[in-house]
Amino acid sequence: MAKEKGRKLIAQNKKARHDYHILDTYEAGLVLTGTEVKSLRQGRASLVDGFVQLDAHEAWLHNVHVPEYSQGTWTNHSARRKRKLLLHRAEIEKLESKIQETGHTIVPLALYFKDGRAKIEIALARGKKEYDKRQTLREKQDRREADRAVAAARRRQRSQA
Numbered sequence: 001m002a003k004e005k006g007r008k009l010i011a012q013n014k015k016a017r018h019d020y021h022i023l024d025t026y027e028a029g030l031v032l033t034g035t036e037v038k039s040l041r042q043g044r045a046s047l048v049d050g051f052v053q054l055d056a057h058e059a060w061l062h063n064v065h066v067p068e069y070s071q072g073t074w075t076n077h078s079a080r081r082k083r084k085l086l087l088h089r090a091e092i093e094k095l096e097s098k099i100q101e102t103g104h105t106i107v108p109l110a111l112y113f114k115d116g117r118a119k120i121e122i123a124l125a126r127g128k129k130e131y132d133k134r135q136t137l138r139e140k141q142d143r144r145e146a147d148r149a150v151a152a153a154r155r156r157q158r159s160q161a
Helices: 014-019 034-041 089-099 130-160
Strands: 007-012 020-030 051-055 058-062 083-086 104-114 117-127
Touching (some): 014 020, 014 104, 014 117, 014 130, 034 104, 051 089, 089 117
Antiparallel strands (some): 007 104, 051 058, 051 104, 104 117
16 A cells, blocks of 8 residues: 555644634644544544643643544544643643743644644644634735735726737
């Protein structure tokens, strides 16, 4: 069997980018069981309620939903178990020092396979206030309207030429 190359996205947490200011991102490996890997290869996972907790110089991923493997037997995993993240000691220490500051948290952004290995992109983040969320939405709508106006002008220009 040929070895996988590249990055294959499984799940993405779009809400995290809306709810938090992303300060720094890290790529971490995951400690998984066999049925979890098979379920992920089917492209089934949800990062919506996920968060990372640091304890005893270890990083743990909580509340990420990886559904049970359909052909699994009694060896199947539980869907919302906590999973250990594989990070370098220096990265964990850096995250621990930043987490001590109020308002900072670690959230998962994306779950993917990179060269055949399951990886998760986590981010050090600070929660947005309600007015920040409205401002972000307003900027997104303004960009969209500007792009539409440019596209319409191009269409008019082409039809006249």
